[in-house]
Amino acid sequence: MSSAVVQAAVAGGGTVGLACALLLNRRCGWDVALVERSPPRKAEGKRGAEGKAPQRALSLSPGAAELLAECGLQPGNEGGTPSLPGHAFSRMVVWRGEGPPAPGNSITFDAAELGVKALGSVAHEAPLRRSLWDLADDCAGIRVYSGTELASVRIKEDCGYFDLDNGEEVAAELLVGADGAQSKLRSALGIEFHARGYGQTGLVFEADCGERGGDTAWQRFSDDGTLALLPLSESRFSIVWSLPDERAERLRQLDGEGLMAELNEAGASVAGELTPATPIASFPLRRGRAARASGERYALVGEAARTVHPLAGQGLNLGLGDAGALSRVCSEQGDALIGDARVLDRFARERARYGEEMSLGIHAINAAFEGALAPLAALALGAVDRLPPLKRVLAERAMR
Numbered sequence: 001m002s003s004a005v006v007q008a009a010v011a012g013g014g015t016v017g018l019a020c021a022l023l024l025n026r027r028c029g030w031d032v033a034l035v036e037r038s039p040p041r042k043a044e045g046k047r048g049a050e051g052k053a054p055q056r057a058l059s060l061s062p063g064a065a066e067l068l069a070e071c072g073l074q075p076g077n078e079g080g081t082p083s084l085p086g087h088a089f090s091r092m093v094v095w096r097g098e099g100p101p102a103p104g105n106s107i108t109f110d111a112a113e114l115g116v117k118a119l120g121s122v123a124h125e126a127p128l129r130r131s132l133w134d135l136a137d138d139c140a141g142i143r144v145y146s147g148t149e150l151a152s153v154r155i156k157e158d159c160g161y162f163d164l165d166n167g168e169e170v171a172a173e174l175l176v177g178a179d180g181a182q183s184k185l186r187s188a189l190g191i192e193f194h195a196r197g198y199g200q201t202g203l204v205f206e207a208d209c210g211e212r213g214g215d216t217a218w219q220r221f222s223d224d225g226t227l228a229l230l231p232l233s234e235s236r237f238s239i240v241w242s243l244p245d246e247r248a249e250r251l252r253q254l255d256g257e258g259l260m261a262e263l264n265e266a267g268a269s270v271a272g273e274l275t276p277a278t279p280i281a282s283f284p285l286r287r288g289r290a291a292r293a294s295g296e297r298y299a300l301v302g303e304a305a306r307t308v309h310p311l312a313g314q315g316l317n318l319g320l321g322d323a324g325a326l327s328r329v330c331s332e333q334g335d336a337l338i339g340d341a342r343v344l345d346r347f348a349r350e351r352a353r354y355g356e357e358m359s360l361g362i363h364a365i366n367a368a369f370e371g372a373l374a375p376l377a378a379l380a381l382g383a384v385d386r387l388p389p390l391k392r393v394l395a396e397r398a399m400r
């Protein structure tokens with residue numbers, strides 16, 4: 001069964017797909033169809049309860065927060081709709097070496113020094129997605145196809161089509177793939193995905209810290225891997241620990257006390273004693289890129305276009321940046337050329353340049369901090385810390 005042709009159809013209602021649908025509707029005034037096979041449940045708006053699997057926590061850059069505000073989410077407390085969930089942090093300390101950070105092996109970014117209110121915020125992804133979902137569901141210009149899956153894709157001269165597994169057909173002038181790292185749209189169009197594993201696993205869980213959380217994010221590089229402590233509140237951190245596969249597997253098998261001891265040793269007590277508060281979730285880490293992110297009548301955004309190592313916490317920020325750039329390029333071009341490959345190519349080139357720089361940068365940091373160059377990398381951190389202009393450039397890039 002087919003319905004009227006809309007200007008854009010987005011496959012995937014994850015955080016990036018939802019933001020993309022909302023921005024295309026708001027900036028371009030388009031009617032948009034959104035297809036999502038696993039809609040968020042009501043309970044996903046709430047924080048992970050004690051003992052339950054941890055929710056993925058994300059660090060949002062100020063640039064990403066601005067795009068989310070444009071989608072209709074204003075900064076506020078978790079739970080309310082349509083508020084932008086998140087806990088702001090104003091300091092970030094990155095270091096490499098034995099023990100806690102020290103001058104010479106660390107770099108500290110400080111919001112006050114940079115003249116901004118916050119360096120970013122940390123939010124659970126589930127309530128963020130839930131709030132965006134509610135906005136899309138309430139939006140007259142967005143038709144949500146929920147609980148059904150993109151089965152196949154056809155592109156004709158004047159229109160593209162999604163065939164859904166419930167038998168419905170969605171026709172649109174522009175098809176957007178926001179359906180994640182295993183994108184069906186990407187594979188249906190025969191676009192290769194060049195991916196490489198790091199031989200590392202990301203362990204994600206939450207840990208309580210008394211009252212020493214608050215406004216500082218910490219990141220420690222060591223021979224073993226990278227530990228990020230992202231403040232979720234005054235008393236809780238989200239832990240993202242990237243480790244060689246074997247060591248990650250050993251840590252996953254530890255009991256609470258064993259894990260606590262390893263965590264506190266790795267964190268060098270910078271945030272007081274950390275007590276794991278949720279079970280561990282784990283993810284294989286890969287870096288990958290679609291061979292093409294646009295063509296006649298289609299564009300790829302978010303993890304459908306690329307995946308990056310989580311060490312810099314930039315995956316979602318990059319995806320939201322894609323949604324912002326695609327909707328900007330489309331709104332600048334006007335409606336005569338919707339789906340035109342030349343217009344979409346402008347979007348793809350802009351994002352490829354930025355995404356590749358970011359991805360390569362993250363890859364290089366990972367290689368340098370964990371390989372033979374590690375001692376030099378620690379020195380470089382200390383050196384950059386003493387060079388305010390370079391430090392500012394780095395910080396401004398990360399805040400985009």
Ligand SMILES: Cc1cc2nc3c(=O)[nH]c(=O)nc-3n(C[C@H](O)[C@H](O)[C@H](O)COP(=O)(O)OP(=O)(O)OC[C@H]3O[C@@H](n4cnc5c(N)ncnc54)[C@H](O)[C@@H]3O)c2cc1C
Nearest residue numbers: 012014016037058059150179180202302303313315316317
């Ligand atoms: C361990 C780890 C830690 C991370 N930490 C951070 C961080 O701190 N900061 C950060 O910015 N990023 C982080 N990331 C990355 C971030 O989580 C992702 O970039 C982000 O979730 C990707 O969003 P997305 O919407 O592109 O894809 P997804 O979240 O994968 O969404 C894709 C959506 O498409 C739907 N879908 C898929 N196939 C179909 C189909 N055929 N039909 C219909 N629907 C379909 C899925 O159900 C899903 O809802 C981390 C990633 C990992 C692995």
